[in-house]
Amino acid sequence: MKQFYRDLAPWLKLLLRRRQQFLVGTLLVWVTLLAGLSLLGLSGWFIVACALAGVALAAGLPSSLDVYVPGGGIRFFALLRTVARYVERLYNHNTVLTLLADLRHRVFGDLTRLDDASLKRRRASEWLSRLTSDIDNLDNLYLRLLIPPVAALLTILGVSAFIAIWLPVVGAVVAVVLTLLWAVVTFGYGWLGFANSYQQVSDQEELRRLVLDQVQASAELLSYQTQGWHRQKVEQHEALAFNNQRRLAVKAAMGNAFLSGVTGCLLIATLWIGSMALSAEQVVGPILVMAVIAVLGINEVLVLLPAAFLKLGLSYGAAQRLNALKVNQPVFDVVELPENTEGLSLQFDQVSYTYPESVAPALINLQATLPSQARAVITGVSGSGKSTLAGLVMGRIAPTQGAIRVAGISPWHISPESRADHFALLTQQTDLFDGTLEENLRIAKPSATEEELWQALSSVALSHWVQQQPKQLSTHVGEKGQQLSGGQARRVALARLMLRDPKVVLLDEPFAGVDAETARHLAMSLDQWLSGRTAIFLLHQIDDVSLLPNVDCQWHLDGGRLITDTTADS
């Protein structure tokens, strides 16, 4: 129970920061419910009173009835119910949208503070579901699990007190039975459906993952003729998830049946006790009818609670998953690198890095120094740790041991803005947006002139090709640059990088995917552009030394260890 509260507490605190809206929203729901019940009760009273007055007159007995006051009351409650419901919907929807914004802001903030290794541990679709369905489930906490039960309890107490004015015993019975019923359909049902609804969170995520795999990897599955095997996996999981949902639906149906059963019995009890009071002339007929109709209407107040509380596990599961985003988030003061620095030196001091959930370290005791404005080439076979090293230098992950320093400062501690200004990395994977060439280039420098864009394209031997395109700079590159060849897309990424003015540059396989002549062109452009910057080339092997002029250090990564004794002076 303690753990349950601890997991939900941060989100409840966030929701209750808007407690004023919560109170007004609850009050509006309460007024709407009371107006509805009052309308029902008063109408019942009025119809019976009219009928009795009519019967008395028909029997020749003197009888009178003031129809104006109750008639006015009925109109008042009818209007109040409509207006209160309208205002309540407007107000609570506004509150819910504000809360959604609060929640998204908080979760998005947590996501942006995650390091590369944590981000890579999950798929983009999983992060998306944190931002969408998990947040919606937490939002339900407010909309379905906080406001309705409070409004329902207040209504129960209000109706019981109202009945007790004429029928104290009935009022007491109604209060006790409905309060117990309220406890059962809230706490009891929360407990009853917890395991199933908690399971539903992971079921949905797993199902989404499997279906996405089925679609995304359809080409591979088709070529290996294994789409049936994978579809079977999806179907098996779907069946499990469906079973779980069915159990939850059965519980919800049983909950409603139980609720109707208890309120039905309460209605009979009210009628029975009230009839005894009527025959003892303690109460008049119309009042008894009003009490019975009020009890009848109370069903409406409670009817949504069982289904909402059966899904408590959904909100709890979502809270737990979102809480996990905060784990390992470091707390430190970020620093800025000086604006106009000439160059930045790099120092690795016994740096080791082990990925979370990995046993073997990816990098072991790296010891090296790269002076400011110097160039290094680091070679290493696939899996030797080159990308990990790049992630460390870029400050995307922090060393698990040792220290890495850029101009004496740990990159991990440098602000993201300052890092973006001073550091640049060309990764092996090309990330282009589904837009035009110009839009993709301007991401690096929105204020770039057209001349600068052409210059950058010319540096990567693409200007000629772009000039031949009908739309030139407005040529669409497609999603992830799919309308370009692999080599062209990488060159666009390189041109984008060259539009900036970073002091530390890391180039992961800059010559991959291009022919020998283009590679020479790139090497020449890079040589000029890298002058005055500190640079590291990350390569599997050196195929052509002439592509790497002016290299000061040549290092080799072997199984995560850096061998620095191969010094080149070209």
Ligand SMILES: Nc1ncnc2c1ncn2[C@@H]1O[C@H](COP(=O)(O)OP(=O)(O)OP(=O)(O)O)[C@@H](O)[C@H]1O
């Ligand atoms: N996100 C990750 N989680 C766990 N282990 C990882 C992760 N990324 C890389 N590794 C492991 O770390 C080691 C170094 O990987 P890294 O990607 O740095 O190698 P690399 O030299 O860049 O390889 P390549 O040339 O193929 O890109 C490998 O053993 C790899 O399995």
